[in-house]
Amino acid sequence: MIISIIYLIISFLLDNFMSNVFSSTFGYVSYFSTIYIIISFVVIYPYFSNDKKYFILIIIFGILFDVLYTSTFLINLVLFFVIALFIKFLNNFLPNNIFMANVLSFSCIIVYHVLTFLILNIASGSIYGFVLLGDILTHSLIMTVLYTSVSYFIIKLIYNKFNIKVIK
Numbered sequence: 001m002i003i004s005i006i007y008l009i010i011s012f013l014l015d016n017f018m019s020n021v022f023s024s025t026f027g028y029v030s031y032f033s034t035i036y037i038i039i040s041f042v043v044i045y046p047y048f049s050n051d052k053k054y055f056i057l058i059i060i061f062g063i064l065f066d067v068l069y070t071s072t073f074l075i076n077l078v079l080f081f082v083i084a085l086f087i088k089f090l091n092n093f094l095p096n097n098i099f100m101a102n103v104l105s106f107s108c109i110i111v112y113h114v115l116t117f118l119i120l121n122i123a124s125g126s127i128y129g130f131v132l133l134g135d136i137l138t139h140s141l142i143m144t145v146l147y148t149s150v151s152y153f154i155i156k157l158i159y160n161k162f163n164i165k166v167i168k
Contacts, residue, residue, distance in 0.1 A: 011040035
């Protein structure tokens with residue numbers, strides 16, 4: 001479990017680092033933008049046989065993401081929990097391979113951005129439009145696939161090296 005926590009912390013910090021180095025605005029969306037912590041949720045889920053521990057990590061990082069990055073109260077916690085349920089549901093049907101990890105990661109990024117788009121537009125009027133949402137999704141594709149692929153192989157290698165099949 002410690003390997004998963006370290007990986008989640010690295011992904012969490014990478015969200016901050018990449019958003020500071022490759023900043024995005026309403027007029028320009030960086031090709032290096034994605035939500036690294038969501039990708040890490042996808043990559044580590046197959047190694048958890050105990051969903052309770054997985055969801056506890058989701059809750060902890062959802063609260064941290066809310067407090068430190070978005071300054072919202074419980075919105076990302078709820079979104080991360082919905083995405084975790086989405087990951088759990090799809091992992092029952094999809095095989096655990098690199099292609100499916102990439103498909104699932106990008107699907108989760110889409111779900112996150114669409115739900116955020118809906119929440120922001122319902123709660124406070126029109127913050128941004130469909131064009132910007134499309135730009136965010138298309139620009140995040142490259143980094144999502146790259147980070148998912150690299151993470152998938154590294155985590156698989158580490159878990160195989162330490163002969164860890166699942167986290168109980």
